[in-house]
Amino acid sequence: AQSVTQLGSHVSVSEGALVLLRCNYSSSVPPYLFWYVQYPNQGLQLLLKYTSAATLVKGINGFEAEFKKSETSFHLTKPSAHMSDAAEYFCAVRNQGGKLIFGQGTELSVKP
Amino acid sequence: ETGVTQSPTHLIKTRGQQVTLRCSSQSGHNTVSWYQQALGQGPQFIFQYYREEENGRGNFPPRFSGLQFPNYSSELNVNALELDDSALYLCASSLEQATYEQYFGPGTRLTVT
Numbered sequence: 001a002q003s004v005t006q007l008g009s010h011v012s013v014s015e016g017a018l019v020l021l022r023c024n025y026s027s028s029v030p031p032y033l034f035w036y037v038q039y040p041n042q043g044l045q046l047l048l049k050y051t052s053a054a055t056l057v058k059g060i061n062g063f064e065a066e067f068k069k070s071e072t073s074f075h076l077t078k079p080s081a082h083m084s085d086a087a088e089y090f091c092a093v094r095n096q097g098g099k100l101i102f103g104q105g106t107e108l109s110v111k112p
Numbered sequence: 113e114t115g116v117t118q119s120p121t122h123l124i125k126t127r128g129q130q131v132t133l134r135c136s137s138q139s140g141h142n143t144v145s146w147y148q149q150a151l152g153q154g155p156q157f158i159f160q161y162y163r164e165e166e167n168g169r170g171n172f173p174p175r176f177s178g179l180q181f182p183n184y185s186s187e188l189n190v191n192a193l194e195l196d197d198s199a200l201y202l203c204a205s206s207l208e209q210a211t212y213e214q215y216f217g218p219g220t221r222l223t224v225t
Binding site: 036041102104 | 116143147152156160170202204206213214215217218219221
């Protein structure tokens with residue numbers, strides 16, 4: 001069975017600082033991994049996805065993530081945080097048949 | 113091209129009642145998945161519909177049921193509502209059942225009192 005663990009339910013950074021949101025996965029087959037963002041009172045927006053091509057994946061809004069099989073990780077980063085990045089971030093793995101299994105989420109706060 | 117839409121936006125029901133939530137998939141998408149997101153949690157998969165047939169179900173009791181119509185829109189029905197059913201219900205559509213990208217609607221916030 002596949003699962004996702006997000007380390008840290010809340011991360012706070014200063015504007016302009018590096019953003020690092022951690023995600024570890026468990027999967028018995030090569031995983032397809034995703035990061036979604038959720039702004040207050042909204043649905044989920046896809047930031048980026050890993051589908052077994054390049055291990056460094058670039059997404060929208062300057063975010064990127066690196067797939068590390070040896071560490072079973074798929075951490076999300078952004079070099080310089082912006083106030084508009086404040087939101088909830090979810091890491092997810094896709095199981096066979098296309099169903100998404102989500103982590104618990106990490107709330108990102110950005111301080112001025 | 114319109115995105116995924118859901119109705120209603122908010123809903124308040126009493127324990128024991130029944131509720132129907134609606135989802136219109138993105139144009140051209142034939143697969144709809146439903147997720148429940150409790151407060152402070154990640155979304156949990158309820159079930160998926162592909163070409164009007166249920167195509168997989170998560171760990172939810174039978175009082176959660178659904179339909180998909182010929183135009184690929186979908187309904188989620190919940191009978192005998194319980195307080196723990198209070199959550200944001202998200203619908204996601206995709207081009208085919210096994211494609212990578214699911215596009216989410218804004219959700220329906222259900223409160224059970």
